[in-house]
Amino acid sequence: MSSTFEPERWAEDMMRETYRATTREIAHRHLDAGDPLGWFEALYAQAGDDTSIIPWADLKPNPNLLDWLNQNGPGGSGLALKVGSGLGDDAEELARRGFETTAFDISESAIALSRSRFPDSVVSYVVADLFVAPIEWKARFGFVLESYTLQVLPPSLRAKAVRCIASFVAPTGTLLVIARGREPSDPEGNMPWPLTREEMSFFEAHGLKEVSFEDFMDSENPSVRRFRATYYRKP
Numbered sequence: 001m002s003s004t005f006e007p008e009r010w011a012e013d014m015m016r017e018t019y020r021a022t023t024r025e026i027a028h029r030h031l032d033a034g035d036p037l038g039w040f041e042a043l044y045a046q047a048g049d050d051t052s053i054i055p056w057a058d059l060k061p062n063p064n065l066l067d068w069l070n071q072n073g074p075g076g077s078g079l080a081l082k083v084g085s086g087l088g089d090d091a092e093e094l095a096r097r098g099f100e101t102t103a104f105d106i107s108e109s110a111i112a113l114s115r116s117r118f119p120d121s122v123v124s125y126v127v128a129d130l131f132v133a134p135i136e137w138k139a140r141f142g143f144v145l146e147s148y149t150l151q152v153l154p155p156s157l158r159a160k161a162v163r164c165i166a167s168f169v170a171p172t173g174t175l176l177v178i179a180r181g182r183e184p185s186d187p188e189g190n191m192p193w194p195l196t197r198e199e200m201s202f203f204e205a206h207g208l209k210e211v212s213f214e215d216f217m218d219s220e221n222p223s224v225r226r227f228r229a230t231y232y233r234k235p
């Protein structure tokens with residue numbers, strides 16, 4: 001089937017590719033210098049108010065989260081934590097659905113931008129590093145959301161990141177993880193590095209039980225292979 005050339009769409013795609021390349025360049029500069037976490041603040045600070053250069057800044061909640069919430073519907077009460085909250089849209093959605101929500105990001109600029117985007121927000125926005133998070137967050141949250149942070153951490157940091165994320169889930173609590181997915185035989189590729197199913201299974205080594213695991217092509221254009229997994233902590 002022949003497809004029609006759409007100049008506006010083409011220009012948007014080209015622009016997006018340019019921003020992705022800039023992001024990778026900033027990331028690799030830090031990664032090569034042995035600083036795998038420094039590039040997030042560098043990118044947000046460079047962006048300032050022009051969030052269009054941040055590849056993941058859709059300025060709306062993640063559709064794969066919305067779909068999951070609509071189907072599984074936890075909401076109405078309880079403490080929720082959003083890991084790597086970026087510009088705050090997912091955290092705002094959790095708060096809108098009734099969760100008492102804390103959202104954290106390693107980037108001060110991202111947190112400042114979230115607060116300024118949502119001046120009347122009830123979300124508690126916190127600058128924190130996943131790897132040295134406040135001790136009082138341990139086993140505190142009935143709902144923990146991790147979407148798209150693991151995939152921007154180098155694979156060498158994943159096992160530790162998984163342990164830290166799992167530690168936030170309260171007894172009987174739920175963890176939802178959404179990430180790019182790949183087969184172990186596929187190349188690791190460029191950042192964002194897709195996860196393997198085995199990497200996802202590390203959550204089960206930290207007292208969590210897998211309740212569902214979905215492997216699907218999402219609705220982006222071009223569509224992306226995603227894993228969406230739900231875990232439960234026993235009482």
Ligand SMILES: C[S@@+](CC[C@H](N)C(=O)[O-])C[C@H]1O[C@@H](n2cnc3c(N)ncnc32)[C@H](O)[C@@H]1O
Pocket residue numbers: 037040041056057058062083084085086087090104105106107110128129130131147148149152153
């Ligand atoms: C790919 S972005 C995704 C942001 C958001 N979840 C979204 O989907 O729009 C990953 C986010 O994780 C944050 N991040 C990366 N490493 C982190 C760490 N160690 N602790 C807390 N946040 C981190 C980054 O600053 C960035 O905002």
